[in-house]
Amino acid sequence: xxxxxxxxxxxxxxxxxxxxxxxxxxxxxxxxxxxxxxxxxxxxxxxxxxxxxxxxxxxxxxxxxxxxxxxxxxxxxxxxxxxxxxxxxxxxxxxxxxxxxxxxxxxxxxxxxxxxxxxxxxxxxxxxxxxxxxxxxxxxxxxxxxxxxxxxxxxxxxxxxxxxxxxxxxxxxxxxxxxxxxxxxxxxxxxxxxxxxxxxxxxxxxxxxxxxxxxxxxxxxxxxxxxxxxxxxxxxxxxxxxxxxxxxxxxxxxxxxxxxxxxxxxxxxx
Amino acid sequence: xxxxxxxxxxxxxxxxxxxxxxxxxxxxxxxxxxxxxxxxxxxxxxxxxxxxxxxxxxxxxxxxxxxxxxxxxxxxxxxxxxxxxxxxxxxxxxxxxxxxxxxxxxxxxxxxxxxxxxxxxxxxxxxxxxxxxxxxxxxxxxxxxxxxxxxxxxxxxxxxxxxxxxxxxxxxxxxxxxxxxxxxxxxxxxxxxxxxxxxxxxxxxxxxxxxxxxxxxxx
Numbered sequence: 001x002x003x004x005x006x007x008x009x010x011x012x013x014x015x016x017x018x019x020x021x022x023x024x025x026x027x028x029x030x031x032x033x034x035x036x037x038x039x040x041x042x043x044x045x046x047x048x049x050x051x052x053x054x055x056x057x058x059x060x061x062x063x064x065x066x067x068x069x070x071x072x073x074x075x076x077x078x079x080x081x082x083x084x085x086x087x088x089x090x091x092x093x094x095x096x097x098x099x100x101x102x103x104x105x106x107x108x109x110x111x112x113x114x115x116x117x118x119x120x121x122x123x124x125x126x127x128x129x130x131x132x133x134x135x136x137x138x139x140x141x142x143x144x145x146x147x148x149x150x151x152x153x154x155x156x157x158x159x160x161x162x163x164x165x166x167x168x169x170x171x172x173x174x175x176x177x178x179x180x181x182x183x184x185x186x187x188x189x190x191x192x193x194x195x196x197x198x199x200x201x202x203x204x205x206x207x208x209x210x211x212x213x214x215x216x217x218x219x220x221x222x223x224x225x226x227x228x229x230x231x232x233x234x235x236x237x238x239x240x241x242x243x244x245x246x247x248x249x250x251x252x253x254x255x256x257x258x259x260x261x262x263x264x265x266x267x268x269x270x
Numbered sequence: 271x272x273x274x275x276x277x278x279x280x281x282x283x284x285x286x287x288x289x290x291x292x293x294x295x296x297x298x299x300x301x302x303x304x305x306x307x308x309x310x311x312x313x314x315x316x317x318x319x320x321x322x323x324x325x326x327x328x329x330x331x332x333x334x335x336x337x338x339x340x341x342x343x344x345x346x347x348x349x350x351x352x353x354x355x356x357x358x359x360x361x362x363x364x365x366x367x368x369x370x371x372x373x374x375x376x377x378x379x380x381x382x383x384x385x386x387x388x389x390x391x392x393x394x395x396x397x398x399x400x401x402x403x404x405x406x407x408x409x410x411x412x413x414x415x416x417x418x419x420x421x422x423x424x425x426x427x428x429x430x431x432x433x434x435x436x437x438x439x440x441x442x443x444x445x446x447x448x449x450x451x452x453x454x455x456x457x458x459x460x461x462x463x464x465x466x467x468x469x470x471x472x473x474x475x476x477x478x479x480x481x482x483x484x485x486x487x488x489x
Contacts, residue, residue: 028340031340031347032343032346032347036350042354042358046358053365053366054364060368183375186373186376186377
């Protein structure tokens with residue numbers, strides 16, 4: 001089976017000028033270019049064929065996360081200090097006000113030329129040609145807002161981490177976090193998605209100030225105990241939450257005097 | 271042993287990957303996925319399925335083009351072909367198995383560097399006809415899948431008390447948690463490698479004993 005190959009192997013010891021016909025530089029480059037071209041075509045085809053399904057999967061994951069973080073399970077119903085939401089409404093921040101978001105008006109991608117277009121992420125809506133984070137408000141039976149499910153994202157150890165966190169309006173605290181997308185180290189950083197002890201940190205988190213990640217047992221209500229061996233990924237989650245709370249402070253704590261804003265009207269972000 | 275008729279050789283090429291030349295237990299290749307994604311049986315099955323797709327597809331294509339690809343760039347072309355198939359399977363799993371995909375994502379992409387794939391491409395597909403190459407790929411994938419299923423089943427049963435998610439022993443069972451963590455992977459693989467080596471050794475001894483008695487009988 002391999003006899004013919006052994007004589008072939010010897011030819012590699014000859015100088016380039018004596019290489020066998022048909023193995024010219026042009027043919028080598030041509031083969032690699034041809035392989036690359038074919039590969040590219042197949043990959044583009046596969047990408048296009050699966051894009052819509054993958055986006056639908058991500059949208060389902062976002063909606064599941066929205067419903068988890070404000071916790072509509074039996075536990076919450078028994079806890080009398082919190083009312084579970086019965087429905088969720090996507091809203092978009094417009095000049096400090098949360099305006100209901102009707103959804104994409106057209107199938108073209110959101111851009112300045114298509115300000116009513118579609119954003120690929122289910123957690124975003126098109127506003128003035130730019131994809132911005134939506135805020136999902138949780139409404140009770142009477143239709144009043146009981147909490148927000150807020151998408152946020154930021155850099156992680158390997159790549160971007162995307163998450164949804166729940167903010168209860170009565171407690172004025174974070175009551176849950178669900179990581180929707182991450183590619184952290186398998187077995188270590190990726191535990192930010194599933195480790196129950198880590199996620200329990202966010203069941204009652206004080207965000208009146210900054211949240212801090214610690215490597216020991218938590219002592220204060222604004223502390224998050226990092227996963228052993230995944231301190232960096234855990235701290236990136238803390239950073240993402242701090243950044244989002246900071247940006248949305250006028251919405252989450254409307255009674256607080258605006259610290260840096262000159263006028264009395266709340267401004268979205270600084 | 272000279273190859274006999276066509277169908278007999280076909281049978282041999284197909285079946286060798288399952289037992290005699292099992293890539294994980296005999297050739298000791300592809301150990302990373304064999305330990306990393308076998309914490310449950312279903313993860314092992316999905317990885318085996320993905321690897322089968324890549325191995326059969328790349329063996330088919332490489333065998334088809336074996337007289338066209340110049341020798342000097344063959345490894346580069348093999349890698350391009352393998353990486354293309356891996357990316358296609360990655361998109362496919364992300365689209366159609368979204369619940370298990372996040373756990374497997376990093377390891378699916380590592381199929382590119384699974385030595386079994388490149389090893390079969392270089393040792394077999396680039397030197398044999400398309401038909402035999404596909405049979406060889408199916409056999410090797412089957413053997414790899416068999417290995418993953420054995421390891422995955424053992425680890426899931428002992429480490430979680432379940433099989434394919436269904437609880438086997440009820441509430442009284444105290445799971446041996448280390449079996450679903452990395453050390454459990456090494457332990458299971460080690461025990462299975464030892465078992466296979468022992469069975470193979472016994473087979474060799476028996477063959478030698480038979481040859482010896484045959485010679486004595488002839489003398």
